[in-house]
Amino acid sequence: MSNFNLHILGCGSAKPTLRHNPTCQVVEHNGNLYMVDCGEGAQTMMARMHLRMSRLQHIFISHLHGDHCFGLPGLVSTMALHGKGGSITIHIFKDGAELFGNMFRYFVRDIPMQINFDIIEYGNHVIYEDSVLKISTIPLKHRVPAVGFLFEEKPKLRHINGEMAKFHQVPLYMMNSIREGADFVKPDGTVVANSILTTAPTPSVRYAYCSDTMPASKIAPVVEGVDWMYHEATYANDNIRAARERFHSTAEQAATLARDANVGNLIIGHYSSRYDDETVLLSEARSVYPRTILADEGMHIDLLKGFDAQNLR
């Protein structure tokens, strides 16, 4: 199943409200689920959004503030109660591995599922990789060590030009290497260039998650040119001082990064509880970077399409 979707389970900030859940999202790639942050209530939102726990094998925690990780004990317990086998790997800073490791050892015992911790180091490092996807950390700037996560599809296979392949009698067993870029050498030694047999692959898509952070010059080079970026926009310009003091960003600062780093589409979230209506955040962001939308609980975004193509506001 070839897909690349973003599901927003929570996009509020530390003080919970009845309008927003604490931070949690799920990136879906080719049917596999990758959770990014796990605020309280994550397991309930997964059920509500029909995201199957059996497909979740990796959880990435950006930093050790409660609104980004207090959903872990409940989620992991419930996965175990449902008899999930295999493993779950929690990518997290060291202190979190200790604290939550103690919780799991006490509360989640005698289960078929293996719980692994992968310790995050601050900086820009690859922390997950398979044949189609790579995930690396993005160094952020917050009150405590914090990283974002960059999801990158690996280069995809080229498309076969069916008529030309038939004309040159390419055998089936060679199709894969040709899709990977090889030329076709006929039995008589004639070489048919790959460019004759194939067309360019579907572009690989990149998604960057940046929360929580204040503006920092080291972020832009890592997110340069991504197709989609989720970035915190805790405050509007009326609270730029609070943003700075608390190591958060304004909507305008998020949009400035999106513009300067040539990001495709910007999704803002992590709204302060003081905003009963996020329109002010959206308009301040759009004044700098028009291709911005507001995250909201229950939102599904098809990252393979632009947001104009999928009824996003």
Added chain:
Amino acid sequence: MSNFNLHILGCGSAKPTLRHNPTCQVVEHNGNLYMVDCGEGAQTMMARMHLRMSRLQHIFISHLHGDHCFGLPGLVSTMALHGKGGSITIHIFKDGAELFGNMFRYFVRDIPMQINFDIIEYGNHVIYEDSVLKISTIPLKHRVPAVGFLFEEKPKLRHINGEMAKFHQVPLYMMNSIREGADFVKPDGTVVANSILTTAPTPSVRYAYCSDTMPASKIAPVVEGVDWMYHEATYANDNIRAARERFHSTAEQAATLARDANVGNLIIGHYSSRYDDETVLLSEARSVYPRTILADEGMHIDLLKGFDAQNLR
């Protein structure tokens, strides 16, 4: 403010469903809030039910299974974020004090609120007492050490018979001692018996919380004659074997205890996720003990009234 209310924030069991939250309730007495168990999402339900965190100073955790305590980190963090001063005391078994103490030390720092732990010992002990209320533990029988909680109003003041007090010229400053039961001695030495000046006080009400537990003979003597009892009824009779294996009760077993212990009204809850409709639990309980109702999220019960008087089913 003289009141005694029970608020149901969650009455599901370990496997969460979209119909029920994990266990949490709040007992309100004279305006003070006492939380009993704290499943994930407790803080959100408090907000939704307009229960003010500033009035909450005691949390009682019955046992260390996640569905009864995973809401603690989020709730306590949020209380701190809202700048609550004073203190919060968490009554909990020893291991819980250590595990959650470590969590709070890491995640909830530099706050005005003091977090205390009071270690629960298994058995029937008084764990909280003030001038109007007493709370004690009820020994339960579960896979891990578990206690229920008995909330008892202390004897209330007698009612003054206004006409008789006026006729005998009782001075205002003596009213309180007469409400407490003293006779009135006139300046000339004549004694007016208390029974002439007062009528019986409003009855004191008792509420017992019993979850999680299988039937056990030591429970009945402690809950004998309480006005209200909440008791787990995880299963119907079709799963009596599962109930026994997992140290839970059926609805009929809960009702049998209510009948044998002369309980006033029974509230059942802690429903297994296998029941999409709890009617079967209610009818099996009512076949033994008719004054039974089903708990539900968002329910408020005035414990000073019978359930016929307040539109409960």
